[in-house]
Amino acid sequence: MRRILILLLAAAGASVAVAPSPAGAAVCKDYADQAAAQRAADTVDADHDGVYCEGLPCPCLKPGAAGGPSRPAAGRHRRQAFRLGATIRLGPRTRTHDCAVRGPLPDPRCTPGAVYEHATRPRVCDPGYSAMVRDVSDTVRDRVYAEYGIGRHRASTYEIDHLVPLELGGSNSIANLFPEAASPAPGYHEKDRVEDRAHARVCGGARTLRSTQRSIAEDWTVLYRAYVLPRA
Template sequence: MKLLLLTLALASLGVGFAYNQKAPVLPDPKLSPGDVLTSDTAIICVSGYTKTVRNVPQSLKEQVYKEYGITSRESGEYEIDHIVSLELGGSNSVRNLFPESFKTMPLNAHVKDSLENKLHDLACSGKITMQEAQTAIASNWTAAYVKYVGPLPGGAQVIGSTALTVKVPVLPTPSPVPMQNTAQGSGSAADSALPNADGSCPNTSPIKVSKAGIYHLPTGDGNYQRTKAKSCFASAAAAQTAGYRGIK
């Protein structure tokens, strides 16, 4: 009886029973350390950018649930979250995905979303670098929340007082390359380049445009390697300006 009363008391205070044990609040760095597509604010901070790169098929989501040992779930209980969010330049790679609960209290997907929005605003306004934002959220988002937003809700403490050391891969920002012949579309010559003879793109203009008029990004896009480019662009924004679209 005393044990039952203690259990109820702790539950009422949100202590000890705040988290569903199978629902990770932090990702497992061995399974998903975080991964980025770009750190270029000229691309990331453009309105509508995330719609052009969001591409996580259901099969990949199921793979992530399986890797984390989640064999059953209620509707609306989880989302497959981007550790480094798309609005911070994160990729769709399985290395950047983990199952995040909406129902764990007081830390859950809604709380992390507010951090993502804050970091986006800070990085896009130049108050911190995009690389700083990416590394902070990939290392330990609860610690990043305290640093950039304020105290965690509900009196929660940072999980894992020693922040993980996670190296977030950052692609170099491509430099525009002048060319003599421009690809079809309205993009400028400085933002586009001719593909190599084997259908690949030069390192300075890695975005591939297929014959179907769809552009493909070098990371987080399963079709990238097998796509033979008809034209290449320095950034997704340049490809969009030229009239091409990303994968739906």
């Protein structure tokens, strides 16, 4: 009797082992673009920042964008920001009104860029770092739009972007925020791709974190031409 029971259990185990995987996409290559993967939200979010399949071509969506999943709650993780030290501006912030974008670039008088003092390479390369420190309120977003004189607009027209991205040690300070348009290209979709590739180079040791922060703050389109256009 015992032998029969063992054989039955073995047979059941074998049937489980060969059972087909559940239907549905589970890898990025199942999607034509990042926006589609973001809407589905059923792939692996490798760095836990709420953005799926960041390597796929645009059109793109970020957490909280129309049609995408809501932003991951920072909640208990926000205390991590207090261990990042002071915000260091990469230039003086001399204006708080009548700011004007310069194509894909912010007004340096209003948005000189800013980084966290203790946002080191090991920290920013730790999976989930961006989600842990992301903390920009709707009130601050409205203030940025007001400083740049932007009133009513469609949700997909602009996004309040970090000039120096969080994944590269950027601060949530208003000195590091500006309204970035989606079009004409390069816009915020293209900047997302620059950020991902710059992050990969920093974490792979090909670039230093501080020099990359400076390059993006001064003119991120230089890295766009270096990293994205050759692959387009």
